[in-house]
Amino acid sequence: MVLITRPNHDLATRYLYHxxxxxxxxxxxxxISLVDLKGKKANRKLFLSYxxxxxxxxxxxxxxGNDDIVCGYDNxxxxxxxxxxxKKTIFYCRSCRSAKILGKKLxxxxxxxxxxxxxxxxxxxxxxxxxxPLSDKTxxxxxxxxxxxxxxxxxxxxxxxxxxxSKKLLKKNIxxxxxxxxxxxxxxxxxxxxxxxxxxxxxDKSAKL
Amino acid sequence: xxxxxKKININEKEIVMAQVRTYDSDFELxxxxxxxxxxxxxxxNIEKESxxxxxxxxxxxxxxxxxxxxxxxxxxxx
Numbered sequence: 001m002v003l004i005t006r007p008n009h010d011l012a013t014r015y016l017y018h019x020x021x022x023x024x025x026x027x028x029x030x031x032i033s034l035v036d037l038k039g040k041k042a043n044r045k046l047f048l049s050y051x052x053x054x055x056x057x058x059x060x061x062x063x064x065g066n067d068d069i070v071c072g073y074d075n076x077x078x079x080x081x082x083x084x085x086x087k088k089t090i091f092y093c094r095s096c097r098s099a100k101i102l103g104k105k106l107x108x109x110x111x112x113x114x115x116x117x118x119x120x121x122x123x124x125x126x127x128x129x130x131x132x133p134l135s136d137k138t139x140x141x142x143x144x145x146x147x148x149x150x151x152x153x154x155x156x157x158x159x160x161x162x163x164x165x166s167k168k169l170l171k172k173n174i175x176x177x178x179x180x181x182x183x184x185x186x187x188x189x190x191x192x193x194x195x196x197x198x199x200x201x202x203x204d205k206s207a208k209l
Numbered sequence: 210x211x212x213x214x215k216k217i218n219i220n221e222k223e224i225v226m227a228q229v230r231t232y233d234s235d236f237e238l239x240x241x242x243x244x245x246x247x248x249x250x251x252x253x254n255i256e257k258e259s260x261x262x263x264x265x266x267x268x269x270x271x272x273x274x275x276x277x278x279x280x281x282x283x284x285x286x287x
Contacts, residue, residue, distance in 0.1 A: 010245070011237070011239065012241075064241060065241070124236070126237070186272065191238070193281075
C-alpha cells in the first residue's frame, strides 16, 4: 500500500498538493493500492491509523518540516519518530531538513530507506500563476524532478535509481535555464543547485517496492 | 550553513541585494517552513540579516563560487 500526504493550508503546500496529484493519478491509472491523505485529511490521527494496519510499503510526505519532524495540515506533526508498524517502509519526505535527524532516526528504527533534504527545500514561483500551480513553469523546474523520486519508485526502480533519475532531471533543468533567455537565471540556477545538493538517500539504496 | 549571530560579509550582501533588485515583481520564493517571500520581503530579510536573509546570501554566493572555481561543471556531470 502507498500513502501520500498532501496538505494545502498555505501557498507552498498548495503547490505540493497540486504537483503530487500527478503521483496520485499515476497510482490510480496503474491500480496501485493508495491512501491519499489530502487537505485536512493529512493529520496525525488518520496517518497513524493507516500505519497501524502495517501494510505501508511507500510513504510520500508533502509538507513543512524541520530537522526532526514532518508535518501535515496546519503544520500538525505527523511523523517525529519510528513507529513499530513502519517496518520496511520506504519514505520520501518532500519537506525541509528532515533528512538531517528524522531520516536517520527512522532508518535506525528499521525502515528500509529515506529520501529527503538536509537543508531547507526551495521552490521559486510566479505570483501570476499561483491560483493554478501546474501552469507555473518556474515551479515545474523544481517540482517535476522531485516528483520523479516518487514516480520512479512506483515504477519499480530502487531508491538509489530514483534519486539518480530525479537529480538527472534537476541537472537537465539547470542546463536548460543556463542556456535560456530567462531573466535572473543565475538566481534560478542557484536555488536549483541548492536543492540538488540537499537531496539525499539514507539507508538501503537497493530498496524497492 | 552560516552560524547564528554571524554577520554577513558586506560585499556579499551588496552583491546579492543587487541581484534580488533585478527580480520581477511577481517573483515569489518558497523557503520551506519559513514561508513564501516576495522580492520586497527578501530584500528586507537580507538587509536585516535574518536567518532567511543569511540563507539567501549563502546560496547565491555558493553558486558564484561553484561558477568561478569550475565546480559547477563537475556537479552537472551525469
